[in-house]
Amino acid sequence: xxxRISDLMAFLEDFEDDWILDIISKGRLAVLDESGxxxxxxxxxxxxxxxxxxxxxxxxxxxxxxxxxxxxxHKWMEANEPIYRQMLAFVQDLKRRGVKxxxxxxxxxxxxxxxxxxVMFKLTNGHWPGISRYMVLEDPTLEGDPLRFTRSAIDAYxxxxxxWMNVKP
Numbered sequence: 001x002x003x004r005i006s007d008l009m010a011f012l013e014d015f016e017d018d019w020i021l022d023i024i025s026k027g028r029l030a031v032l033d034e035s036g037x038x039x040x041x042x043x044x045x046x047x048x049x050x051x052x053x054x055x056x057x058x059x060x061x062x063x064x065x066x067x068x069x070x071x072x073x074h075k076w077m078e079a080n081e082p083i084y085r086q087m088l089a090f091v092q093d094l095k096r097r098g099v100k101x102x103x104x105x106x107x108x109x110x111x112x113x114x115x116x117x118x119v120m121f122k123l124t125n126g127h128w129p130g131i132s133r134y135m136v137l138e139d140p141t142l143e144g145d146p147l148r149f150t151r152s153a154i155d156a157y158x159x160x161x162x163x164w165m166n167v168k169p
Contacts, residue, residue: 058156066157073130074160076122081164086111088135094146103146104128129154137167 077084087107094103108123123131129152136143137159143149159169 062153062156065153066155069126069130069152069154070157070160073127073134073154074162076127077131077134077162078164084131084134087131088138091135091142091146092139095142098145100145103132130159133159133169134162134165137169138165 090107090110091103094106099106104123104125129149132147132149133154136147161168
């Protein structure tokens, strides 16, 4: 089942024009306040994905997608150690302060504010599952809150070791 545009528009009518909207990859449309905190969300039912895998076997298409994501995230990690370290410190600070919510969004908002609106790095929805899993490898206390994991294609393949990290997947 999919959500009608008219249903989404009815949901959005309750919010001011200056709220930030974010489509969450797992089938939710979120409304964020100016600080990046989720104030409301609605479900969007995605179309079911059909698998060619036999019962009990991994889906080859999912593994291939996971491989591509793992390689893309690995390339990002190798090229962005200083940014990753700043992001990790920010997430550790979120944990200390007990902040919950969409961590990726809070990172983007934080770095956008400290860089006067300039984009200093590319962070896609495809990067985030891998980057957040690398963070938990380095600091396992981040898992649960503030980093909550849902299934990602990268889980079907796994992470690729990063040359500068002290821990290996």
